[in-house]
Amino acid sequence: MTRQAFIAALLLGAAPAFAQTAEQKLDALDTRITRLEDTNQIERLQRLYGYFVDKGQWTQLSELFADDATLEIGGKGLFVGKKRVLEYMQTAFGPDGAREGGLANHMQFQPIADVSTDGKTGWIRSRAWVMSSGGWGLPLYEDEFVKENGTWKFKRESGPFTMYSSWEGWGKNALNNTWPDKFNPAPDLPPSTIYLTYPAYYIIPFHYPNPVTGKVFMPETDEVGAYAAPPGTPLQEKWRKTGRLVNGSQPIYTPPKD
Amino acid sequence: MSAHRIIAAALMLCLAVPSFAQVDLAGRVAAYKQRVQLIEDQDAIENLQATYGYYFDKGLWDQAAALFTRTGRFEYGQRGVYVGPARIQKAMLLFGPQGLAAGHLNTHMMLQPYIVVAKDGKTATARWQGMMMLSKPGANGVWGVGLTNADYVKEAGIWKISSLHFYVTAQTDYDLGFTKSALPVEGPSALFPPDNPPTVQYRSFPGAYIPPFNFDHPVTGKPLKDIPEPVDTVTGRGAK
Numbered sequence: 001m002t003r004q005a006f007i008a009a010l011l012l013g014a015a016p017a018f019a020q021t022a023e024q025k026l027d028a029l030d031t032r033i034t035r036l037e038d039t040n041q042i043e044r045l046q047r048l049y050g051y052f053v054d055k056g057q058w059t060q061l062s063e064l065f066a067d068d069a070t071l072e073i074g075g076k077g078l079f080v081g082k083k084r085v086l087e088y089m090q091t092a093f094g095p096d097g098a099r100e101g102g103l104a105n106h107m108q109f110q111p112i113a114d115v116s117t118d119g120k121t122g123w124i125r126s127r128a129w130v131m132s133s134g135g136w137g138l139p140l141y142e143d144e145f146v147k148e149n150g151t152w153k154f155k156r157e158s159g160p161f162t163m164y165s166s167w168e169g170w171g172k173n174a175l176n177n178t179w180p181d182k183f184n185p186a187p188d189l190p191p192s193t194i195y196l197t198y199p200a201y202y203i204i205p206f207h208y209p210n211p212v213t214g215k216v217f218m219p220e221t222d223e224v225g226a227y228a229a230p231p232g233t234p235l236q237e238k239w240r241k242t243g244r245l246v247n248g249s250q251p252i253y254t255p256p257k258d
Numbered sequence: 259m260s261a262h263r264i265i266a267a268a269l270m271l272c273l274a275v276p277s278f279a280q281v282d283l284a285g286r287v288a289a290y291k292q293r294v295q296l297i298e299d300q301d302a303i304e305n306l307q308a309t310y311g312y313y314f315d316k317g318l319w320d321q322a323a324a325l326f327t328r329t330g331r332f333e334y335g336q337r338g339v340y341v342g343p344a345r346i347q348k349a350m351l352l353f354g355p356q357g358l359a360a361g362h363l364n365t366h367m368m369l370q371p372y373i374v375v376a377k378d379g380k381t382a383t384a385r386w387q388g389m390m391m392l393s394k395p396g397a398n399g400v401w402g403v404g405l406t407n408a409d410y411v412k413e414a415g416i417w418k419i420s421s422l423h424f425y426v427t428a429q430t431d432y433d434l435g436f437t438k439s440a441l442p443v444e445g446p447s448a449l450f451p452p453d454n455p456p457t458v459q460y461r462s463f464p465g466a467y468i469p470p471f472n473f474d475h476p477v478t479g480k481p482l483k484d485i486p487e488p489v490d491t492v493t494g495r496g497a498k
Contacts, residue, residue: 026286033293040297045476047370051385055468057485063478098466098488103428103436105403107387108370131389131403131428133436133463151477167435 050108062086077187163198311368317358323347338452361395399432428463
C-alpha cells in the first residue's frame with residue numbers, strides 16, 4: 001500500500017467510526033441534558049408539594065405521588081399508597097382548602113436532587129421552613145422519586161422533624177415529635193425510625209456521599225441524641241442514648257456513582 | 259493524485275455516504291439545543307427574579323423598575339396596579355426613599371421558584387415564595403410572608419418582567435407573632451394612586467386566600483387555576 005492509499009484508507013476507515021463517535025457523543029449529551037431536566041423536575045415537585053401544603057390542597061398533593069408511594073412525616077408512622085396519603089392529609093388536617101385564621105406555610109428550600117444512572121429513580125434532600133399561625137417548624141426531607149411513563153412522582157416521602165416551637169420561640173419552647181396515635185388516622189406501619197426532635201437531635205441518613213471526599217457519611221446508627229451537656233457527663237450520656245434508631249423498613253439508598 | 263486531493267475525495271465520500279445519519283444527527287442536535295435553551299431560559303428567569311428581589315430589598319427602585327417591559331405591570335398586595343417602568347419606579351417610593359434610609363429593612367426573599375417556560379421560549383410564568391423581614395423608622399420589626407406570581411417575556415434575547423403580582427399572605431409584629439398579631443395589607447395610595455385598582459380583593463392573615471396557581475399540575479396535566487377559593491367572611495368570596 002502506498003502512503004497515499006494508506007491515508008485514504010485511514011480516512012475512509014475512520015469515517016464510519018467518526019460518525020459513530022458523533023452518535024455516541026450525542027447519546028452522552030442526551031444523558032446529560034436529561035439528567036438536568038430530571039433533577040430540575042424533582043426540585044419542582046418538592047417545591048410544588050410545599051405550595052400545596054401551604055393552601056391545604058390535599059387532593060392535588062396526593063396526585064404528586066405514585067400509586068404505591070409511602071409517606072412518613074415526623075413520628076407519625078408510614079402511610080402506604082396514594083389513597084392513604086390523601087386520607088391522612090384530609091383526616092389529620094381537614095378537607096381541601098385554606099381556612100380563615102390558619103397559616104401553614106411549608107416553604108421548600110435548599111434542594112439537593114440526584115438521579116440514578118438508569119434515570120428511573122431520583123432522590124432529594126431538602127428542608128421546609130414552617131411559618132405557621134402556631135409557630136415555627138423545621139422539617140427535613142429525604143425523598144425518593146420514580147419516573148413513570150416519563151413523569152416524575154413521589155415514591156417515598158420521609159420527613160423527619162428537626163424542631164417545632166410556638167411563637168414563644170425555640171429559646172423558650174419546643175414541641176415533642178409526633179407519634180402514631182397522637183391524632184387520627186392511625187398509620188399503616190409504625191415509624192421506620194424512632195427519634196426525638198429538638199432539643200434532642202437526629203440526622204436522617206444522606207442519600208448521597210460527601211461530594212468532595214466521595215465517602216458516605218453515616219450518622220451513628222445505634223445512638224442518636226441531644227448535645228445537652230458537656231461530653232462524658234452522666235446527663236450527656238443519658239441524652240446520647242435517647243432516640244435509638246430501629247432497623248428502618250425504608251432504607252435510604254445511595255445512588256450508584258457514574 | 260496528491261495527498262490533499264485524496265483527503266478531499268475521502269472527506270467527500272465520508273460526507274456523502276451517511277446522509278441519513280447526517281440528517282438524523284442534525285435533527286438531534288437541534289432538539290438538544292432547544293432543550294438546553296429551555297434550561298438556560300429558566301435559569302435566566304430565576305436570576306432575573308432574584309435580581310429584582312435584591313434591588314427591591316435595598317430600595318434600588320430605578321434598577322428594579324428597569325427590569326419591567328414597557329407595558330409591564332406591578333401589583334403589591336392591595337395597592338393596585340402600576341403600569342410601565344416610570345410609574346412603577348415612582349410607586350416603589352411608597353416603600354421608602356430611593357436607596358432606603360436608616361431604620362429601613364425591606365427584605366423580600368425570592369425563594370422556591372416554580373418556573374414554566376413556554377415551549378416556544380418566548381414567554382414564561384413563575385410562582386415564588388417570599389419571606390419578608392421589614393422595618394420602618396419608629397415602628398417595630400415585622401415578619402411577613404407572601405407569594406409572587408410573575409409573567410416574563412423575552413425581548414431581543416433578554417428576559418424581562420411583564421407582570422409581577424406580589425400577594426402578601428401574612429404579616430405580624432416581630433415580638434408578638436401570629437398568635438397575637440395580624441397586620442393588615444395596605445390599600446391603594448392616596449398620594450400616588452395606581453393606574454388600575456387591585457385585580458382581586460383579598461385579606462391577608464387571618465383571612466384566607468389562594469393566589470391562583472399559574473401552571474398545570476405536573477402529573478395530572480390538568481389546570482390548577484380553578485382551585486376553589488376559601489370562604490372569606492368579609493368579602494363574601496367563596497360563600498355559598
